[in-house]
Amino acid sequence: MDKRAILTWIDANRAPFEALALEIWASPELAYQEHEAARLQMDFLRQRGFKVVQKGDMPTAFMAEWGEGGPVVGILGEYDALAGMSQTVSTRPEATAPKAPGHGCGHNLLGVGGLMAACAVKEVFASQGIQGTVRYYGCPAEEVLTGKGDMAKDGYFSGTDVALSWHPADCSSVTAATMTAMVSAKFRFQGISAHAGASPEAGRSALDAVELMNVGANYLREHMVAQDRLHYVITQGGLAPNIVPPEAEVWYFARAPHDGELVSLWRRLVKVAKGAALMTETEVQTEILGGCYNTLPNKVLNALLEQNLRSFAGPVAYSEEEMRFAREIQESLPSGQREAALSRMPEGIGTILNTAPLPCFDAGKFVMGSTDVGDVANIMPTSMVWVASWPLGVPHHSWQAVACSGGSLGLKGMVLAAKTLAGTVYDLAVDPSLVRRAREEFEAGRKGRVYRPIGALLSAAGSE
Template sequence: MIVALLLAQAASTDAYLDQGRQRWEQVSRQIWEFAETGLQEKRSAAYLEDLLEKEGFKVQRGVGQLPTAFVATAGSGSPVVAVLAEYDALPELSQKAGESSKAPTAAGAPGHGCGHNLLGTAAVAAGVAANRARIERKLPGTIQIFGTPAEEILIGKTFMIMAGAFKDTDAVLSWHPDDNNEIDPGKRTALTATDVEFFGKTSHAAASPWLGRSALDALEVFEHSMALMREHILPTARIHRVIKNGGVVANVIPEYAKLQMWLRDANMSNVEEMIGRMRKAADGAALATETRAKVSVLASVRNPIGNEVLGRLMQKELERVGAPRWDESDVAFAKALQKELGMEQAGMDSAVAPFGRGKGSTASSDIGEVSAAAPLAELRVAARPIGTAAHHWAQTACAAHPTGGKGMLVASKVLAASLVDLLQDPASVQAAKAELAKATKGKPYASPLAADAKPTVF
């Protein structure tokens, strides 16, 4: 009897989302067309904020020094359950919708190469569906929808936490488009993003080069040192860099050079060890070239603290809803993309993986910071072909294709039903909080950023 009742209750949120499918696909497509990068998501944020206000949510705009962040709230009292929405795009990843070969909408334009138009829309749809169920069933509790900008530069959620946005939140659910369907607490890595700057002395490169001290030389020595270091880091570690400034003209010795470097690994202690070695490399390069080095931390996120209570609750709903149901045209599109990318033409994932299979990942996210402030679990749903990756034009193409829409629908159903489950089961909420307290040994959240830090685009 109880099981039948729970299934019927879940079916009501499913039915609402099925009935509104076209609406949510239009919302997703609009955000896809906005394609605004981190801290620039003005139209995307306003669009979602206005929608939520019309749905009866109280919306706080401009949270945590972030004009494009919001917190939408409905209901009152405990438990306070939340879902995370993201809506930032990536630079230079525009792509025509549903095109299986590279075809930018405009050269150099941004695009949703991580599918955040799907992510944000599914989260909002789930929150709306769960709130309707809360009202219909007269359930106690509060639903929050966090609009979290600038995930791609890993700062939005951290500044929101620092502003106290999550202080009353009991449980947080999240999701991300992927090439599979799973809930795996070990799916993210820790990361620190830095600027490495060198300061030298300018001079005429032909007439008096001996009077100059090249910041570019220092940068090159530093780069070589880091390249050699790659042999001596763990297999789980990754180092990425891009030169932001290497001088202006060849006949003037550069007095300034800047490189941006991101370091990531399975946990923050490993990242911190690499950062220490990186600082030595920068100082050594400066010493060798008689310049000065400066290393600045831009962003830092820990690997998420897994929460089995929330993860298994969402796993139950994922298994109930099932993987997206693909048709022949979806599979044909997927295989065309895979062929274009030179990979096995395996199509789309149609299975639900077992809970916590430990597949691992090299991706990072500021949800790691949220997981230290409140219990959190993250869902993955297939919204792109097997074997393809995010941060690629292929994901942009999928994010405005039926494959992305079908993944988004499944995610919204799982999130909505899970939110309602938590409202109906305060004991699970308390168990999730106890699990986090045990993992953190009761220590309060400590931000990796300075208390006076300001959000900046980098």
């Protein structure tokens, strides 16, 4: 057996994958509308001998499977873009079309990188007679944090032993940080309209209820755990000042370090909404739009990914032209942003591009963002790796990230990620004790609780 066959195969066969990633980059599609990206990937995988399965009623979700027997390793892909982030491959802000979507999170790379790893595993397992099954998950709608939770409801993840994922970033490192659990919900208040000047006593203002709910939520902040977050926007507040608003709506995101703390925070937020309705003699309706679990880092899988990232797949070399592009992208960042990013990372990572993958440096930390990879991480052992696809200091969801995701910097990150993921699947297949240990750690972390989608978990808690 020769694991290095993965590297040889990927280096010799990268062209069609790179073309696919750029094709998806060039026609960005928003959450749940990724019809072209999903179709291109399903066709690509069918042509290469994968069995493509679709369940439920989401046309842009799918699973592609190859192999026989265990272990069954899932690789999570994404391909949705962000609204209004259109950008050319250039070092200055320049939209391809005004207000069009763009790949500001590099999901064109994320999906195809995972798919490339699955194809490399298939080729090498087949030629070396290695037993195991690889599943590539085409996951829609990561940017609204609900695609994987919806796939869980449709039963996509049953029978898979462990899951791996990656994400483009400005540095290469396994992430052991926990990303927060989160819920997105709308609170709709119903009051009574009246002439605001002539007969205010006859009116009951739904807008007052929204404002009082926000006051209550802002007082709640003092008594939340440190990593809890509340953010809101008023999405409806009335039509004219001389009409007491009969309808008003506020949209909240609530985040907490773990699902248990999110349940507590949610219960209290629902009480605040009910209190506002009581004070204003209005009615409140709550609609949970979706949400996700916190991630659950897995030390066994993290160690494997880290070893594959640092000792097997990397490092990466960049050309003069790529360095020039990267330097100009960095110079376009707001002053101090690169320095602030570097201050959070270990010494010796470079100044423009992170060429040598870093050791894991964020164990025990919390990232104040959320991902629906958290749902999968609460269903099975799951681990994620960040891979440098743009210069140091470039944030996600920026025009600079779109520009890099459509060119060679992004593609080099994607290839490094594919090698890391494929190498990790190889290790899991040749040493069955790894899957067993990863599962033992997972079971200890979940403490026997059964996974329920976050919406169902919170609906039950909020109506108590």
